[in-house]
Amino acid sequence: xxxxxxxxxxxxxxxxxxxxxxxxxxxGPLGGxxxxxxxxxxxxxxxxxxxxxxxLALPGRSLLTVTARVGSGASLHYSPEPIVLADGCDLRVxxxxxxxxxxxxxxxxxxxxxxxxxxxxxxxxxxxxxVGGVPLxxxxxxxxxxxxxxxxxxFGTAHCAGSxxxxxxxxxxxxxxDGCAVLPLAGPGTLVSALAPDTVELRRRLEWGExxxxxxxx
Amino acid sequence: MxxxxxxxxxxxxGHGRALRLGIGGPVGSGKTALVAALCRSLGPSLRxxxxxxxxYTTEDADxxxxxxxxxxxxxxxxxxxxxxxxxxxxxxxANIDAVETLEERFGPLDLVIVESGGDNLTATFSxxxxxxxxFVLDVSGGDKVPRKGGPGVTAxxxxxxxxxxxxxxxxxxxxxxxxxxxxxRDGKPVLFTSIREDKGAHSVAEWVVGIVDTWQHQHAxxx
Amino acid sequence: MxxxxxMLLLAxxxxxxxxxxxxxxxxxxxxVGAITGPEDLARFLRGRLATAGVVTAALAAAACxxxxxxxxxxxxxxxxxxxxxxxxxxxxxxxxTQGRLLVRTTRRIWPSESLETLAQAVxxxxxxxxxxxxxxxxxxxxxxxAALAAAxxxxTAPATAAVRLLGLxxxxxxxxxxxxxxxxxxxxxxxxxxxxxxxxxxxxxxxPALDLLAEQHLRTEVRLFVx
Numbered sequence: 001x002x003x004x005x006x007x008x009x010x011x012x013x014x015x016x017x018x019x020x021x022x023x024x025x026x027x028g029p030l031g032g033x034x035x036x037x038x039x040x041x042x043x044x045x046x047x048x049x050x051x052x053x054x055x056l057a058l059p060g061r062s063l064l065t066v067t068a069r070v071g072s073g074a075s076l077h078y079s080p081e082p083i084v085l086a087d088g089c090d091l092r093v094x095x096x097x098x099x100x101x102x103x104x105x106x107x108x109x110x111x112x113x114x115x116x117x118x119x120x121x122x123x124x125x126x127x128x129x130x131v132g133g134v135p136l137x138x139x140x141x142x143x144x145x146x147x148x149x150x151x152x153x154x155f156g157t158a159h160c161a162g163s164x165x166x167x168x169x170x171x172x173x174x175x176x177x178d179g180c181a182v183l184p185l186a187g188p189g190t191l192v193s194a195l196a197p198d199t200v201e202l203r204r205r206l207e208w209g210e211x212x213x214x215x216x217x218x
Numbered sequence: 219m220x221x222x223x224x225x226x227x228x229x230x231x232g233h234g235r236a237l238r239l240g241i242g243g244p245v246g247s248g249k250t251a252l253v254a255a256l257c258r259s260l261g262p263s264l265r266x267x268x269x270x271x272x273x274y275t276t277e278d279a280d281x282x283x284x285x286x287x288x289x290x291x292x293x294x295x296x297x298x299x300x301x302x303x304x305x306x307x308x309x310x311x312a313n314i315d316a317v318e319t320l321e322e323r324f325g326p327l328d329l330v331i332v333e334s335g336g337d338n339l340t341a342t343f344s345x346x347x348x349x350x351x352x353f354v355l356d357v358s359g360g361d362k363v364p365r366k367g368g369p370g371v372t373a374x375x376x377x378x379x380x381x382x383x384x385x386x387x388x389x390x391x392x393x394x395x396x397x398x399x400x401x402x403r404d405g406k407p408v409l410f411t412s413i414r415e416d417k418g419a420h421s422v423a424e425w426v427v428g429i430v431d432t433w434q435h436q437h438a439x440x441x
Numbered sequence: 442m443x444x445x446x447x448m449l450l451l452a453x454x455x456x457x458x459x460x461x462x463x464x465x466x467x468x469x470x471x472x473v474g475a476i477t478g479p480e481d482l483a484r485f486l487r488g489r490l491a492t493a494g495v496v497t498a499a500l501a502a503a504a505c506x507x508x509x510x511x512x513x514x515x516x517x518x519x520x521x522x523x524x525x526x527x528x529x530x531x532x533x534x535x536x537x538t539q540g541r542l543l544v545r546t547t548r549r550i551w552p553s554e555s556l557e558t559l560a561q562a563v564x565x566x567x568x569x570x571x572x573x574x575x576x577x578x579x580x581x582x583x584x585x586x587a588a589l590a591a592a593x594x595x596x597t598a599p600a601t602a603a604v605r606l607l608g609l610x611x612x613x614x615x616x617x618x619x620x621x622x623x624x625x626x627x628x629x630x631x632x633x634x635x636x637x638x639x640x641x642x643x644x645x646x647x648x649p650a651l652d653l654l655a656e657q658h659l660r661t662e663v664r665l666f667v668x
Contacts, residue, residue: 126645128645139528140644151487151491152470153470153485154650158649163649181656183529183530195650195653
């Protein structure tokens with residue numbers, strides 16, 4: 001690994017060859033925090049990013065930006081633990097994925113609408129993924145807006161939402177189960193999208209979809 | 219009107235395209251059975267396409283495919299959003315799209331049949347969709363139906379009264395139906411059939427062959 | 442110019458472009474019990490407007506602007522931006538079907554370079570909001586009018602479908618639509634904030650439940666609506 005640089009409250013630790021864990025060294029994103037993560041995966045290399053625990057978004061405005069560039073023939077696996085949106089948080093997440101045409105990506109995001117028994121904080125996420133400069137997926141989610149949050153069109157009665165974007169050499173098959181869909185995109189990629197009542201079920205649904213989207217997954 | 223070549227389907231004079239025949243009528247009168255019968259009788263001599271407007275899902279299209287009277291790919295189903303007559307009269311876009319898709323895939327065709335979803339006596343086809351239309355009644359609806367009229371009964375190019383085999387059982391008087399229909403239809407033809415007994419609906423098929431011939435003489439490509 | 446009149450025609454559910462057979466997910470939501478009455482419907486419509494409605498409005502506004510200087514490459518790039526914002530294949534298909542029918546209808550009503558170039562650039566059917574914007578340009582609308590028409594039809598179609606499917610009081614449902622007026626204005630406003638040739642930042646609000654409903658709807662045997 002060429003460079004690994006981080007500052008609290010987010011620390012990066014190399015835990016194996018091509019494996020990095022995000023470690024929260026303070027109660028993470030607080031009001032006023034601006035966390036910035038940049039990932040560069042060089043051509044023909046591979047990197048996996050995990051986190052040791054879920055991230056708790058605390059009350060106040062905070063911003064998390066993630067930029068990942070994945071080079072030709074390279075692969076990136078990104079599956080941190082969920083972000084829990086505590087009541088009163090106001091988190092903005094901006095993710096930008098710039099992928100080479102033959103890059104292979106597994107990008108999972110999970111959001112939990114509030115700690116147990118509390119209403120969800122607010123969160124606005126945006127993911128922009130391009131392949132060779134052509135848009136593959138642009139997706140915003142607005143969580144915790146009282147006007148729309150519990151709409152049967154948006155999250156319904158779910159307490160968690162998650163998605164996994166996969167690119168690479170994948171079958172273009174659609175699958176559907178309770179609360180989870182495997183959605184081949186118009187471009188070269190597949191989105192697994194799930195809603196669930198709790199985090200265990202969310203993960204189970206996403207993993208079900210991920211294995212159908214990429215049959216080489218364990 | 220643009221002069222774009224792709225728009226020849228909309229040519230009001232109908233040159234270079236199949237005759238579009240609408241088949242309408244109340245629920246259960248035998249529209250799908252008539253379409254199947256016409257496919258049976260005309261399939262060997264005419265190049266056909268069929269568009270169904272099911273109320274629910276693709277049941278009629280599936281029936282026709284199972285009946286094996288026409289190549290399954292030549293049947294397209296259109297959904298009508300709870301409003302079967304809207305799809306054949308007020309907003310014909312999806313039906314036109316289906317007709318043209320068939321013509322593009324299998325053309326040139328001689329005849330495209332558009333079967334409406336079962337509706338009431340006021341449902342008629344827009345002239346933007348159907349060049350000619352058949353309205354199908356059955357005797358069990360009662361022998362007063364022709365007398366009551368309604369746009370379907372009065373305006374259709376052909377009125378078909380189906381299930382004549384049931385007439386004695388439901389107490390329908392075919393003479394009354396025939397006389398009343400003639401009165402409200404201003405001389406336009408009426409045919410009585412029992413598709414259950416005549417699987418090819420031959421009298422209707424003969425009429426259809428006649429209108430296809432006339433259409434093709436009138437609309438032959440003149441280069 | 443004649444933009445106001447054209448906007449009314451484009452937003453009218455009687456526009457003969459096949460819109461009457463689309464429920465925007467409402468049919469499946471009714472089937473699975475997510476919409477059972479006016480309260481659910483109101484929340485459904487508000488959520489749909491804030492997600493699919495805003496995105497549709499933004500794409501329509503952008504398309505209306507393209508329509509004033511139409512080039513095949515611009516249509517294709519904008520259509521690709523629509524593709525990237527619709528992750529459900531079922532919804533992409535429904536959007537392209539509606540777009541194709543809309544172009545077919547409107548190019549006869551408003552013959553124009555805008556619609557001809559779009560039909561040639563995206564021959565299998567442009568996405569519905571792109572087609573709507575192109576038609577709006579052809580009819581003399583401003584981008585804001587295109588956005589309003591798009592946002593409006595994104596809620597009127599499911600509202601009408603719910604009236605038919607659940608037998609709801611149509612007056613009550615129209616009151617729900619009237620209540621959406623401020624949100625509708627906001628959606629059209631948000632749609633017109635960015636008007637340059639770089640469409641990467643256009644709104645991209647997703648609705649995970651709508652995606653699931655759309656995919657489930659295709660697998661449902663008995664359905665009255667296309668989407």
